[in-house]
Amino acid sequence: ETGVTQSPTHLIKTRGQQVTLRCSSQSGHNTVSWYQQALGQGPQFIFQYYREEENGRGNFPPRFSGLQFPNYSSELNVNALELDDSALYLCASSLENRGSEQYFGPGTRLTVT
Amino acid sequence: AQSVTQLGSHVSVSEGALVLLRCNYSSSVPPYLFWYVQYPNQGLQLLLKYTSAATLVKGINGFEAEFKKSETSFHLTKPSAHMSDAAEYFCAVSPSGSARQLTFGSGTQLTVLP
Secondary structure, three states, rough: OOOOEEEEOOOOOEEOEEEEEEEEEEOOOOOEEEEEEEOOOOOOOEEEEEEEEEEEEEOOOEEEEEEEOOOEEEEEEOOOHHHHHHHHHEEEOOOOEEEEEOOOOOOOOEEEO | OOOEEOOOOOEEEEEEOEEEEEOOHHHEEEEEEEEEEOOOOOEEEEEEOOOOOEEEEEEEEHHHHEEEHHHOOEEEEEEEHHHHHHHEEEEEEEOOOOOOOOEEOOOOEEEEEO
16 A cells, blocks of 8 residues: 655745645545645645545635646645745645545655745 | 644653643534654654544554543553654644544654653
């Protein structure tokens, strides 16, 4: 059974640029959630996708957007990057009918300069 | 609305001593509760979860937690700390039912002293 994978591991972007982060769900999982973890803080929920539809959104502006594909992999897109977007971005997958047990990937460390 | 408070951003224990990490939650609906562990430069690993079955939940690596509704608490314990337990621990809450967003506490950094 393959766990949750994310790419890239690290990246550096300049303020104002756009970035795409990718996530492959654990085998058989149909729900993916994205979280932002700033340095020294707990993860904060960005949004969740279930069967390719957005299924909930946290307190993040519209420049944070996402996609889920038929194979349940997912992308997180962030436009007009700001310095405060520097964080660890975590993807988590789960089965909709298995409660809220979410399995996390290793994360993508984004640095905005 | 849901929230989690973790008391103590840093906890130090001696190797072999009891580990107690505190978590209090607020939820307007019956909650699911979780403890995750994060090692440096890694993602989150699920330690244990409460989903309205037994109130004493046993997890991996010898950890357990007890759901106390009257105290709105879900404290994490381990009888004997090991050096490998040094990590950041996060308590999280979600509405009961199907997969929903997790609301995390701010974390507790556990240091294990030799």
